[in-house]
Amino acid sequence: MGILPDEIKPAMQGVIPSHVVTCSRDGTPNASAISQVYYVDADHVALSHQFFNKTKRNIEENPRAAVWVISPETFEAWDLELEFVGSETSGPVFEVMEMQIEAIASIVGMKGIFKLRAADIFRVTAATKAVGERIPLTEIRAPR
Amino acid sequence: MAVGAAVHHDRRTVTVFVPTARASRLLRDLASNGRIAVGVSLASHEAYQLKGTYVSSKPTDDAERAHQEARRNSLLASALEAGYPEAIARPLTMGLAYTPGVAITFRAEEVFLQTPGPGAGTLLS
Amino acid sequence: MPADPLDPAGLRELIVENQATIDRLNRDLARKSNEVRIIQQISSEITSTLDLDEVLGVVLSALDRVLGFEHSMILLKGLTDDVLRVAATRGYPDQGTGARVAMGEGVIGVVAERRKMMRMGSIGASMRYLKSVRARMEAAGEVGPKGPAATLPGLADVQSQLALPLTVKDRLVGVLSVESREPNAFDELDEVLLRIVGNQAATAMDNARSYRTVEQLGRLKRFFSPQLAELIVQGGADDPLKTHRREVTVVFLDLRGFTAFAETSEPEELMEVLREYHAEMGKLILAHEGTLERFTGDGMMIFFNDPLPMADAAERAVRMAVAMRARAAQLATRWRRLGHELDLGIGVAKGFATIGAIGFEGRWDYGAIGTVTNLAARLCGEAKPGQILISPRLLPEVEGLLEVEDVGLLAVKGLARPVRAMNIVRLHDTA
Numbered sequence: 001m002g003i004l005p006d007e008i009k010p011a012m013q014g015v016i017p018s019h020v021v022t023c024s025r026d027g028t029p030n031a032s033a034i035s036q037v038y039y040v041d042a043d044h045v046a047l048s049h050q051f052f053n054k055t056k057r058n059i060e061e062n063p064r065a066a067v068w069v070i071s072p073e074t075f076e077a078w079d080l081e082l083e084f085v086g087s088e089t090s091g092p093v094f095e096v097m098e099m100q101i102e103a104i105a106s107i108v109g110m111k112g113i114f115k116l117r118a119a120d121i122f123r124v125t126a127a128t129k130a131v132g133e134r135i136p137l138t139e140i141r142a143p144r
Numbered sequence: 145m146a147v148g149a150a151v152h153h154d155r156r157t158v159t160v161f162v163p164t165a166r167a168s169r170l171l172r173d174l175a176s177n178g179r180i181a182v183g184v185s186l187a188s189h190e191a192y193q194l195k196g197t198y199v200s201s202k203p204t205d206d207a208e209r210a211h212q213e214a215r216r217n218s219l220l221a222s223a224l225e226a227g228y229p230e231a232i233a234r235p236l237t238m239g240l241a242y243t244p245g246v247a248i249t250f251r252a253e254e255v256f257l258q259t260p261g262p263g264a265g266t267l268l269s
Numbered sequence: 270m271p272a273d274p275l276d277p278a279g280l281r282e283l284i285v286e287n288q289a290t291i292d293r294l295n296r297d298l299a300r301k302s303n304e305v306r307i308i309q310q311i312s313s314e315i316t317s318t319l320d321l322d323e324v325l326g327v328v329l330s331a332l333d334r335v336l337g338f339e340h341s342m343i344l345l346k347g348l349t350d351d352v353l354r355v356a357a358t359r360g361y362p363d364q365g366t367g368a369r370v371a372m373g374e375g376v377i378g379v380v381a382e383r384r385k386m387m388r389m390g391s392i393g394a395s396m397r398y399l400k401s402v403r404a405r406m407e408a409a410g411e412v413g414p415k416g417p418a419a420t421l422p423g424l425a426d427v428q429s430q431l432a433l434p435l436t437v438k439d440r441l442v443g444v445l446s447v448e449s450r451e452p453n454a455f456d457e458l459d460e461v462l463l464r465i466v467g468n469q470a471a472t473a474m475d476n477a478r479s480y481r482t483v484e485q486l487g488r489l490k491r492f493f494s495p496q497l498a499e500l501i502v503q504g505g506a507d508d509p510l511k512t513h514r515r516e517v518t519v520v521f522l523d524l525r526g527f528t529a530f531a532e533t534s535e536p537e538e539l540m541e542v543l544r545e546y547h548a549e550m551g552k553l554i555l556a557h558e559g560t561l562e563r564f565t566g567d568g569m570m571i572f573f574n575d576p577l578p579m580a581d582a583a584e585r586a587v588r589m590a591v592a593m594r595a596r597a598a599q600l601a602t603r604w605r606r607l608g609h610e611l612d613l614g615i616g617v618a619k620g621f622a623t624i625g626a627i628g629f630e631g632r633w634d635y636g637a638i639g640t641v642t643n644l645a646a647r648l649c650g651e652a653k654p655g656q657i658l659i660s661p662r663l664l665p666e667v668e669g670l671l672e673v674e675d676v677g678l679l680a681v682k683g684l685a686r687p688v689r690a691m692n693i694v695r696l697h698d699t700a
Contacts, residue, residue, distance in 0.1 A: 029180065054265055
């Protein structure tokens with residue numbers, strides 16, 4: 001179907017942290033910051049959760065999540081509505097994410113200590129670009 | 145996505161400021177389900193989550209806007225200090241239209257530590 | 270509503286619509302032909318040379334001029350080990366050639382280990398994130414303090430990187446990496462282009478490397494035995510023929526009584542004895558993997574630890590010397606029955622020497638020069654028939670193996686103080 005346009009790809013490079021919100025079955029929300037939302041294809045994204053057990057528990061009760069990413073080129077924000085598909089511990093998506101984490105971990109002395117546990121795959125059900133939010137870049141230039 | 149927040153004297157009531165352009169859906173959700181979760185993250189990856197119950201909302205006033213201005217400047221400084229390049233930090237922190245805004249007040253009931261690493265998810269109070 | 274071609278206004282609309290389509294198709298075609306042209310240009314440059322350094326230079330230059338990748342490098346995997354070494358760079362102030370990356374280390378190391386391309390757009394942000402996690406884990410006692418960081422070649426403030434493995438027939442030849450200080454600098458099209466260039470570069474590099482190996486081998490075989498030449502080339506080490514200094518153990522030997530023998534015997538007899546002597550000593554040199562520097566009639570100089578490094582150079586030298594003494598004693602018995610008095614004297618010393626190709630066009634030798642060679646020659650000269658005189662500098666490494674006796678002080682040219690000479694009586698592990 002192709003919900004995610006090409007222009008959102010820069011927002012999925014991890015330059016600016018993103019946020020994910022989930023909700024338990026009884027309606028209690030949970031918000032956490034994540035370092036990167038990974039582009040899988042025009043209808044799917046992947047998240048790597050290393051520490052956020054509450055998010056995982058919520059997803060098990062209620063597979064819907066909302067994610068918010070910012071483009072490092074235009075600084076526009078995108079609201080994505082997601083539905084959990086499954087967790088992968090192998091395969092092309094997992095491998096891309098795993099390699100990136102491995103490369104950085106090896107540089108900061110975390111080789112073997114910090115590893116990708118799983119790639120959580122979500123289907124994108126809606127993608128909305130937030131409008132009216134930006135102060136034009138020309139007005140916020142650094143004072144010379 | 146809020147720009148700035150203020151803790152009231154009772155250290156239990158918190159007001160967050162959300163740009164009006166983004167607030168409509170949020171307010172609708174709060175009206176039907178009064179529970180709110182607010183993630184607070186610093187540029188240094190230190191992060192907390194506040195969970196509580198919605199109390200009220202109103203448009204931001206001049207005093208609150210001045211408060212937001214001050215917070216934006218310190219946010220830019222902390223982003224630069226944390227290592228964000230200027231070309232990212234400045235548009236990111238100063239580029240969000242914060243006015244007109246809605247001041248959303250809630251009563252905080254739980255505070256969680258969300259900084260990535262050991263202890264993430266711990267209930268602090 | 271489809272335009273009516275018979276109505277002038279409608280016809281104009283149709284023409285305009287088709288023109289727009291034609292323009293778009295032309296643009297697409299132009300972009301595609303441009304890309305094709307770029308690839309063709311790069312490929313013809315890459316395959317135009319068999320010299321490895323030139324190939325690497327051409328690849329990186331093409332990536333910069335044609336595709337705009339300003340900072341790039343190529344690393345080669347060692348022929349006999351799994352270490353990647355920087356072979357060529359472009360756009361870095363410090364060349365960094367020879368810098369090493371281990372498998373699994375950083376972006377380049379992971380690309381080599383997994384044999385898959387990697388594209389990263391926010392290295393700075395990822396590093397900050399993991400560093401802060403690590404700091405918290407360290408504070409919580411979950412991980413020890415970080416050891417000294419290995420400096421990896423590349424931009425210190427890199428944000429984006431695109432790296433791919435260079436493979437030929439499933440064999441990893443090396444890694445090609447491009448970097449940028451801008452986040453998000455590379456996209457999927459860059460991946461495609463780099464992959465195409467990378468494949469061609471890999472083949473060209475492999476061809477050039479094979480060619481260089483064959484060339485090097487040919488050159489080295491003039492100086493060394495074929496086996497030694499192979500080992501040197503495979504090791505991928507620096508060219509041994511370039512002058513260099515190394516600590517070597519030197520063995521000097523000569524036949525006592527040879528001059529008198531040469532004066533009184535028939536030429537054929539002389540050559541026969543010499544041939545036998547060289548053959549037997551030569552076998553022992555090969556067996557202990559020493560380097561024969563020269564033989565002048567009855568004298569020979571052999572050294573250890575060059576061109577191949579050896580941890581046990583001193584031990585090999587003394588074992589060879591003892592074996593040579595024993596073999597020479599057997600030969601001497603036979604020669605005595607033929608009426609010739611010939612005995613071996615040996616000197617062994619250890620020290621730094623300047624080593625490289627000595628001589629002139631058409632007559633090159635692999636030679637070693639230094640006080641150590643003088644000392645070994647002097648010890649050999651002082652040795653009575655059947656003695657192996659060694660310098661005290663060898664003792665720490667070999668005294669456990671030997672029974673030695675002190676034979677007194679020797680004055681040696683080039684040394685301020687006289688040297689105490691020790692004779693090897695026997696090896697402890699022999700009867």
